[in-house]
Amino acid sequence: MGVLEASMRLPCLPNFIHDAPIFVFLGNNQWTLEFIVIFGLILSFSEIIFFAGYLIQNILKQVKTNKISQKTYRMQKNFIFVLIAQVTIPSILLMGPGSYMVLAALGDYYNQAMNNIVIVTVSCHGFVSTVVMITVHRPYREAVLNFWRLKLKNLKVGERSPSGSVFLIVKKK
Numbered sequence: 001m002g003v004l005e006a007s008m009r010l011p012c013l014p015n016f017i018h019d020a021p022i023f024v025f026l027g028n029n030q031w032t033l034e035f036i037v038i039f040g041l042i043l044s045f046s047e048i049i050f051f052a053g054y055l056i057q058n059i060l061k062q063v064k065t066n067k068i069s070q071k072t073y074r075m076q077k078n079f080i081f082v083l084i085a086q087v088t089i090p091s092i093l094l095m096g097p098g099s100y101m102v103l104a105a106l107g108d109y110y111n112q113a114m115n116n117i118v119i120v121t122v123s124c125h126g127f128v129s130t131v132v133m134i135t136v137h138r139p140y141r142e143a144v145l146n147f148w149r150l151k152l153k154n155l156k157v158g159e160r161s162p163s164g165s166v167f168l169i170v171k172k173k
Contacts, residue, residue: 090129
């Protein structure tokens, strides 16, 4: 039943796919994906709001009771803003593909090109998270910049690198 419905919904598939053994996961339950996505979003955002609120409340309580200095307060405030940026920017990257997936599932819409774009965009999430982390946190940013400055300054073509590894340049004839 589920295989027949899947082949009717996707009629342009090649014959080798129609002839292959296919397992259809939850073919009759149309609300499963929507429920999982909506539940995941609600859970994620409620966790973010809870922990950010708790951290801010805790910092303000420590400032009022003079348990931390003004310098520590400024450092913690900057750190919270950086954490918010670190969470928000990659999350914004996922909003477009997530919205498309939910709307496509609700509207029973299938577009392979858009599915490919969604997969590529979602797979960039880890890279974007790493770049944001390195960019917004000053110690990470300085460490990476110093690493590359040291590498570029000390490394000449054909020499050994400071770490002891050797690289080789091969020219084709």
